[in-house]
Amino acid sequence: MTNSQGRTMRSGSPGRRLLLGYAMAALTTASLMSSTVYAQSVDLSQWSPEYIRSIAGTETFDTAGHCASVVPLDYTGRLTYWWTGPTEASPRIEHEINDAFWAAWAETYPNIETDAQNIDYNQLLDRLRTTLLGNAGPMAIRLQILGGVEFASKGYFQELKPEDIGYPTADFWPGAMKSVTWDGAVYGVPTNNETMALIWNADIFERAGLDPESPPATWDDVVTYSKKIHDELGISGYGLVARQNAGNTPFRFMPQLWAFGGGALDEAEATPAYAESYLDNEGAVAALQAAYDMYVRDKSVPTSALTNTQNENQAPFIAGQLAMMIAHPSEYAKMVDLAGLATGADKEIADTVVENMRYGLIPEGPARRAVVFGGSNMHFINPEYVEGGFDEMAAKAFACFWNSPEWSTKLAWTGSNPGNLAGFKTEWMKERLDSIKFLDVTTSMLPSGIPFPVIPEATEIMNIIVPDMLQNALTERMTVEEAAADAAAKVESLLGGGL
Amino acid sequence: MSIATGRATAPLAAGTTRKRAGILSRIIAHRTDYLYVLPALIVMLVVIAFPIYYTIELSFFRTPPNLQMRDKIWTGLSNYSTVLNSSVFHEVTIQTIIWTIASTVFAFLLGLGAALALHREFAGRGLLRALLLIPYVISAVAASYVWKWLYHSDFGVIGAISVALGITDEPINFLDNRQTVLASLIVVNIWKEFSFAMVMLMAGLQTVPDQLHRAAQVDGANTWDRFWHVTVPHLKGVSMVTILLLMVANFNSFIIPFVMTGGGPADASHIWITHIYQLAFGRQQWGVASAYAVILFIVMMTFGYFYVKALTRGDETRAGD
Incomplete structure (x- = not known):
């Protein structure tokens, strides 16, 4: 099943308007860094079903506003992305959220031409292995938690940490960060985490x-x-x-x-x-x-x-x-x-x-x-293995958008939890807790989560x-x-x- | 052939040169024909020859999971030695032989019985023939899932019937038992394949001249004598081809064991193909898996040799005549 989001890519080099945008973005980022980065959004030491319920719906987030501080919203570029999304067996709500996400992404970054492929869970790793041999990989990919280290150890992935896309590492589960760390370097951002x-x-x-x-x-x-x-x-x-x-x-x-x-x-x-x-x-x-x-x-x-x-x-x-x-x-x-x-x-x-x-x-x-601390992580592939070259700004804009408290929560609606812990404070988390029975129980297992060994x-x-x-x-x-x-x-x- | 054998005292070198010149002149004479098949030959080289070459090359390398394929490590014949000295290899080889021979023999015998039965005229013959073809035309994956539930150790239909009829006290453990799993899968494979043998042998039976049967009958031959001395000799060629095709197909079987048991329990239903798949895609041991594949390729080529020989035997005889 393939979901392609094709749009026309504009040509031309960044003009004065874009340079001004970069300057504004830098200033806003600096301002945000000083106030929020490195301050954890939630208190993991209090983690319990009651605590999860108590923080849900207590904060609002402006996804587009935040991502604009990372990459200007009028940035013109190109993105290729692979992930395992909803299948025919998925609940209807997952399809609806998926459609809403792509519509919101297109609206927020209208000038980033996006080719996104929804690839079956059992095929994704083999397909990535094969295409990387031919230097035909996508720019960004979301892989199951166990899958990334093999490619990081082989040198296929770029270093990528939450700060690169405007989020503090402290806002991600330590176990999840462990799963994207290989040989002392961080190679991805946890998109969602799940415990049974x-x-x-x-x-x-x-x-x-x-x-x-x-x-x-x-x-x-x-x-x-x-x-x-x-x-x-x-x-x-x-x-x-x-x-x-x-x-x-x-x-x-x-x-x-x-x-x-x-x-x-x-x-x-x-x-x-x-x-x-x-x-x-x-x-x-x-x-x-x-x-x-x-x-x-x-x-x-x-x-x-x-x-x-x-x-x-x-x-x-x-x-x-x-x-x-x-x-x-x-x-x-x-x-x-x-x-x-x-x-x-x-x-x-x-x-x-x-x-x-x-x-x-x-x-x-x-x-x-x-x-088991399960879930998925987003990775950027090294430019030499990407078909058509790597567009860093487009990839960062996308990663910021996907891993925002809003979409990190919505895209994990039925099966898991937001990778970005700030998602637990959103109104959407509250809605999930109210509508999905027993979600608080599985969510409260997260502190007991142990990731599989992070070795190839x-x-x-x-x-x-x-x-x-x-x-x-x-x-x-x-x-x-x-x-x-x-x-x-x-x-x-x-x-x-x-x- | 006639040049080399016709003059036994002629020098061998002269004969070979003449033979080469003959082949060359024939190629030149038929150059247009070769041009026609060239596109197909190129495609074959790309999609068949290159993978074979690459598999052979890979079988001499180690591919650790933390290295890219271009950084693979030369190990000479060590992958072959690893394979041949592995206890799992011996176990899987024995299972593959049992799987191949048992599936082939029983599918052939069942197919032969069905073909002989359907060769006679009786009411509903067409319908029965269509019904017996169902296992062959049904998707192997779908059939595997159906059989998996029929065999299910807790809720399987077969187990429930055996308990209901008092044959067993509890459902029979077909798939979750090392002693019974391979036989259970072989039964499914026979069920899936006997129709193929039936179709082949039915075609073979059409070639048996009816007057021979009548003549034998006049000579006092009973049913068994006519079957043994008239039918069987006429089916020899088609039987050989059918058996060889079944052997090759069974050697290469993947879907039934993979879908139904994944090679388990405890490797008891792994055959070569499923084991190679597990080594390559489950364990990323591409070098060892390639060595396995090369060994399998040699075995298959041996079968292929006999298959082609069987197919062309009649042609050679006619050419000799």
Whole structure:
């Protein structure tokens, strides 16, 4: 699916009017820097559902006015941009916001000719790899949080920090900034951040003799609850996901691993060195053992977990055959959609599930409460790899506009949260909190977010080695300890330049 | 051929020179013909020859994830040694052989049975033939998803029926079990491919002269004798081609194992193609994946050699006559 925003590019060099504009922009920027930059817009130490609600809607922002201080609004130039936007499966509101964004961008910077391509999530990385080989990349791109470091380490990306587009670094999550930092330099701006939560069916809990309003507090509780639900009702307790070569698997298993004190490397530490694998430490083995206990010993999770992604958990959940799973706030909207499609007796069951759907914090472990810090980042590609040359001012104007508190919030409407923390203070955040059920719960997980290791090998570790470790243990191809040791050895070999 | 073999005592060099001159003069004589096929040849060189060359070249390099492709590191034959010494390679190779042979043999036998059945005249033959063609014409991705749900370990139709009929106490674990997954995928592959064999063999059956069957019948041959001594010899050529095509197609199978299991659980359903894909696109190990691909290419070329030989056997015989 391609969304092209084509406009005519004007020719000619900047005239006196433009020079005056630059001068005004410089003065305004200096003025803004002195007053707002380096002062954090929100207080992360108070982060909670109550705090998030209390700050929402307390400030207004003038996007065009701010971006004019970075790049004059009458700047004439050209921009090429790739991102993964709404698809046919996306909620209607995402399409509406997307259309509104492009209309607003065209209105704000009418003289920047824009060629924007909406590329499927699963194709974007491969397409970028291919086009960069032929020096035919776009000027700017938005990539999933795990995807950027590979290109930064290969020298494809320019250094780019929030200050370059008029925002203080302090207004972005430290975890998100970590994900755009490679070898001490910053290569991007976080556009949106997402964390998941534990979802449970209160009705199933009640029928199984559990407190319907209390989710499992620890991962040990998850094992216990899952077994009790399976033993009492004969259905699956926890929606374990362990498919090979699937991003869904680490997003759900790593929080468990980190909670027990494990890790792929030392990414859960405050200042990770990414030098040593933690996959075979005591915590990682305990987490793997817990997964083994649920799948092999108790048989309290779906047998199909080895070939399941989260999508395959949706059908049993709406059918009342699965009690717990980890997912985004958008999962609620999905369940409402599915219930709307059901008929007859199925409709009654589905409506009961929706009514009894609850969101809670992801359980704690002996070491911490953790969740994957997900999201996307915007990057600028080095001029030598850009087709038709790089227009710095056009790219900066666009990045400023997209990452403004306004659009950073609106463009993350259903699935995630604004990368720019100032977005949490906007009226649009308030509207989101009022209209999207459980958003405050998933949002309050952000401080527990841990980004995947920021190394070029991260994709392979997360999508291949971690799922393989789970499968080796759950199929009893290896013992739990052997599977952990095997995975750690693979990571060490990979970091050492081996296969 | 006649120049080289017709004069056994002639010096070899003279024969070769004459042969070269013959080829050259034939090329010159047919230069217009070559001009006609030149555009196609150029396209072939670009889209086929260059990727093959580049894959072979890449197989001698290491491509660490932090280096651009132009900075790839020369490693000689080490990627080949890595591949051939890897335990996963041996496991995947065995699985590929089982997958290829079992799929080919059963798809062929099922296709043969269906072709023989449909060769007879009976009411509804056209409809049945159309129905049996459905697996072949249906999208492999769509079929894989349908079968995935039929096989589903928790909510699959097959599992539910087996429990309802009392055959098993709980749904059969087809796809999430290392012992059963490959066989389960092979069944899907056979279902998808037997129609192809059926169509090929039905065409072959049309060439069996009816008078031979009648003559054999007059001579007292029973049904089995007529099948074995009349039908089978006539189907030999088409069978060979069908089997070779099935082998090549199965060796190159990707969609069914990739969509249904992604190679899992624990690598139990990986075959060469899915494993190469994972190495290249999942792990960015382009050098090792290329070495795998080159080995696969050699295997496939060997099949190709036999395939072309089988196809041209009749021509050579006729030319010799």
